Amino acid sequence: MKKTKTIPSCKDCIKNNTVFKSLHQNDLDILGFEKSCNFYKRGDTVYHEGNRVGGVYCVSEGIIKIFKTGIDGKEQIIRFAKKGDIIGFRSVLSNDTACTTSKVIEDATLCFIPAESFINLVKENGDFSMKIMKLSCKELGEANKFIIDIAQKNVRERLAEVLLLLDDTFGTDNNKILQISLTREELANIVGTATESVIRLLSEFKQDGLIKLNGRKITLLDINKLHKISDIF
Amino acid sequence: MKKTKTIPSCKDCIKNNTVFKSLHQNDLDILGFEKSCNFYKRGDTVYHEGNRVGGVYCVSEGIIKIFKTGIDGKEQIIRFAKKGDIIGFRSVLSNDTACTTSKVIEDATLCFIPAESFINLVKENGDFSMKIMKLSCKELGEANKFIIDIAQKNVRERLAEVLLLLDDTFGTDNNKILQISLTREELANIVGTATESVIRLLSEFKQDGLIKLNGRKITLLDINKLHKISDIF
DNA sequence: CGGCTCCTTGATCAAGGTCAAGACATGTGG
DNA sequence: CCACATGTCTTGACCTTGATCAAGGAGCCG
Numbered sequence: 001m002k003k004t005k006t007i008p009s010c011k012d013c014i015k016n017n018t019v020f021k022s023l024h025q026n027d028l029d030i031l032g033f034e035k036s037c038n039f040y041k042r043g044d045t046v047y048h049e050g051n052r053v054g055g056v057y058c059v060s061e062g063i064i065k066i067f068k069t070g071i072d073g074k075e076q077i078i079r080f081a082k083k084g085d086i087i088g089f090r091s092v093l094s095n096d097t098a099c100t101t102s103k104v105i106e107d108a109t110l111c112f113i114p115a116e117s118f119i120n121l122v123k124e125n126g127d128f129s130m131k132i133m134k135l136s137c138k139e140l141g142e143a144n145k146f147i148i149d150i151a152q153k154n155v156r157e158r159l160a161e162v163l164l165l166l167d168d169t170f171g172t173d174n175n176k177i178l179q180i181s182l183t184r185e186e187l188a189n190i191v192g193t194a195t196e197s198v199i200r201l202l203s204e205f206k207q208d209g210l211i212k213l214n215g216r217k218i219t220l221l222d223i224n225k226l227h228k229i230s231d232i233f
Numbered sequence: 234m235k236k237t238k239t240i241p242s243c244k245d246c247i248k249n250n251t252v253f254k255s256l257h258q259n260d261l262d263i264l265g266f267e268k269s270c271n272f273y274k275r276g277d278t279v280y281h282e283g284n285r286v287g288g289v290y291c292v293s294e295g296i297i298k299i300f301k302t303g304i305d306g307k308e309q310i311i312r313f314a315k316k317g318d319i320i321g322f323r324s325v326l327s328n329d330t331a332c333t334t335s336k337v338i339e340d341a342t343l344c345f346i347p348a349e350s351f352i353n354l355v356k357e358n359g360d361f362s363m364k365i366m367k368l369s370c371k372e373l374g375e376a377n378k379f380i381i382d383i384a385q386k387n388v389r390e391r392l393a394e395v396l397l398l399l400d401d402t403f404g405t406d407n408n409k410i411l412q413i414s415l416t417r418e419e420l421a422n423i424v425g426t427a428t429e430s431v432i433r434l435l436s437e438f439k440q441d442g443l444i445k446l447n448g449r450k451i452t453l454l455d456i457n458k459l460h461k462i463s464d465i466f
Numbered sequence: 467c468g469g470c471t472c473c474t475t476g477a478t479c480a481a482g483g484t485c486a487a488g489a490c491a492t493g494t495g496g
Numbered sequence: 497c498c499a500c501a502t503g504t505c506t507t508g509a510c511c512t513t514g515a516t517c518a519a520g521g522a523g524c525c526g
Contacts, residue, residue, distance in 0.1 A: 068377060070385040078377055093363075094370045099377055123363065126356050130326075133355070133362070136369040137327045143376035144301060144311055144332055150383045151425035152303040155514065184473065192384035194515055199474060215473090215523090388482070417505065427483055432506060448491095448505095 007037045008060040008109060016084035018058060019131045027121060027128075034117040039109055046087070046102040046110065053091040053098050055114045059083055062108025063170075063180060066100045067189065075189040079142070080105070080169060080180075089132060092118055105182070153230075155193045159201050161230035162190050163211070163220065172220055181216040240270045241293040241342060249317035251291060252364045260354060260361075267350040272342055279320070279335040279343065286324040286331050288347045292316055295341025296403075296413060299333045300422065310423040312375070313338070313402060313413075322365060325351055338415070386463075388426045392434050394463035395423050396444070396453065405453055414449040 010032045014021045020031065040046065040062065047053050049069060064081040078100060081087045091098045092115045122129045149158060163178070170180040182190075188198040202218075205211045210226055212219035220226065243265045247254045253264065273279065273295065280286050282302060297314040311333055314320045324331045325348045355362045382391060396411070403413040415423075421431040435451075438444045443459055445452035453459070 068381045070381050074385060076381040076384050078380060090370045090373055093366050094374070096370075096374070099374045122366070123359050126359075126362075129359075129362050129366070130356065133326050133366050133369060136366060136373060137323045137329075140323055140369060140373045140376060141327070141329070141332045143373060143380060147311060147376060147379050147383060147425075148301045148303050148309040150380060151309050152307060183471095192380075195472095196474080196516080197514060200514095203474085416503095428504095429484080429506080430482060433482095436506085 008111065010035070010111075013058070013060055013084075013111070018084045019086060019128070019135060020058070022127050022131065023121075023125070027125065031113065031117065031121070035111045035113050037109065037111045039107070040104045041107050042104050044104045044108075046104065047091075047098050049099065049101045050097050053088045053115070055112050056086050056088045056092055056118045057102075058086045058111045058113060060109040060111055062104060062110075063106040064102050064108060064110075065105050065186070066102045068100050076192060077186065077190040078146075079139070082170065086135075089118070090136070093122070093132075093136075105180070105186075150192050155191060155197050156201055156204075157230050158191045158193070159187075159198060160205075160210075160226045162187065163218070164223070164226055164230060165190075167220055167223070176219045176221065178218045178220060183216065241344065243268070243344075246291070246293050246317075246344070251317045252319060252361070252368060253291070255360050255364065256354075256358070260358065264346065264350065264354070268344045268346050270342065270344045272340070273337045274340050275337050277337045277341075279337065280324075280331050282332065282334045283330050286321045286348070288345050289319050289321045289325055289351045290335075291319045291344045291346060293342040293344055295337060295343075296339040297335050297341060297343075298338050298419070299335045301333050308422040309425060310419065311379075312372070315403065319368075322351070323369070326355070326365075326369075338413070338419075383425050388424060388430050389434055389437075390463050391424045391426070392420075392431060393438075393443075393459045395420065396451070397456070397459055397463060398423075400453055400456070409452050409454065411451045411453060416449065 010020065010028050014023070014028070020028070023031065035058075037060070046057060046064060059081050061083060064085075064087060065077050066079050066081060066087060067075040067077040069075055081102070087102055088098070090096070122132055149161065153161070166178055166180055166182075170178065172178055184198050184202075185195045187202075188195045191198060202211070202213060205226075206213050208225075210220075210222045210229075212221055243253065243261050247256070247261070253261070256264065268291075270293070279290055279297060292314050294316060297318075297320060298310050299312050299314060299320060300308040300310040302308055314335070320335055321331070323329070355365055382394065386394070399411055399413055399415075403411065405411055417431050417435075418428045420435075421428045424431060435444070435446060438459075439446050441458075443453075443455045443462075445454055
């Protein structure tokens with residue numbers, strides 16, 4: 001199942017519902033000309049908290065985690081980016097240094113769109129600008145939700161929620177196996193807890209028949225009950 | 234010191250650095266015509282989580298708290314809005330229901346700008362749209378920071394940080410008294426903890442000579458030490 | 467085979483949430 | 497003016513949650 005790594009054309013890429021979808025041929029051509037493309041392996045850093053970003057990355061293939069680093073270097077994963085998503089636009093638009101680090105979780109192909117090109121698009125194209133604005137608002141809404149979750153739910157409830165979130169974002173195959181593979185530590189860094197707590201709760205969920213575990217493969221057996229655990233509001 | 238309540242003119246209002254500052258006279262006239270203005274008392278709700286908002290509110294006077302409601306109705310305050318700030322733009326731009334409730338903390342004068350007028354401005358005015366985008370990105374950055382704070386700092390550190398945040402946002406008078414008056418419960422709802430914990434920690438801070446307490450008036454005696462407590466990264 | 471990294475489990479302990487009770491201030495109606 | 501109710505603040509006691517530390521197991525690779 002190895003894919004040959006070829007530089008993706010924007011024309012193909014926009015089929016996955018990227019924000020660039022509504023661009024006219026003209027803009028698209030310019031974009032294709034000004035972008036550059038790179039391949040990343042698991043563990044590679046795309047950009048690092050505190051640095052200038054210089055442009056926006058569009059995920060053509062693979063999975064990226066976006067996190068902040070806190071006490072003792074403990075990561076807090078804020079969100080993921082997958083095929084069709086863009087990352088780094090906050091820093092570019094605010095002309096600010098990155099407030100997060102982004103690292104590759106699954107080998108990725110990313111296109112880099114220089115800040116100038118991106119900002120030009122935003123300024124000249126009302127529809128596009130509206131899309132970016134909506135994207136930003138969407139992330140803001142999700143961040144707000146995340147805040148109250150961490151502040152008020154307990155670890156058990158949050159873990160259930162994270163499993164459902166991963167289901168929403170990456171889906172499961174026909175065997176109900178989550179289509180993203182995370183270490184226990186990474187799971188803990190989403191939930192905002194210690195690795196050991198995640199392990200204990202996962203095996204509790206397993207005991208209760210909610211999930212099945214096989215290494216990093218997690219099978220979601222009972223979505224309904226997971227919802228009940230996480231949706232306490 | 235009672236102020237007479239008069240309907241503010243946009244021309245005067247934009248002196249407080251609102252996002253509308255860069256509008257041309259023409260747009261400003263339209264805005265002044267299409268907006269409506271209302272007076273609110275402490276405790277009044279401006280809009281409620283889950284409802285459609287219908288427009289953007291611009292704070293001409295007073296203080297608003299923006300919060301989400303969680304378990305047992307416990308509030309989590311996300312941010313405040315004061316003179317010159319706008320609220321509700323996320324819902325308007327996403328054409329989504331409000332994901333937060335906003336209530337008046339200090340008697341307020343708010344101007345309401347219908348969604349349509351606001352969206353028109355965004356669409357037609359590149360500069361304005363850029364400003365809103367930056368605002369949205371700024372809030373997004375703050376929300377991200379908030380997430381890792383709640384996830385990784387302890388209550389003591391977070392309380393110190395909140396006091397500094399309030400200082401940044403509302404300032405102190407010549408006696409170093411914070412220029413916002415919150416109940417202990419409201420403080421707890423920003424920090425994300427129980428009221429009793431806030432009370433205990435406040436009196437600890439008092440004991441250590443960091444602050445002085447007089448009812449709801451909080452005097453910030455030692456900003457440096459507060460920084461040291463909160464900035465553990 | 468040794469040396470990784472990651473996973474798992476048990477034991478312990480502290481932070482902070484919860485409950486209960488009383489203090490204090492403020493407002494209201496008789 | 498008092499009696500009472502109400503809302504906020506404060507303090508003490510207790511207990512749950514979840515973090516931390518420690519040790520061992522499983523899988524993988526050069």
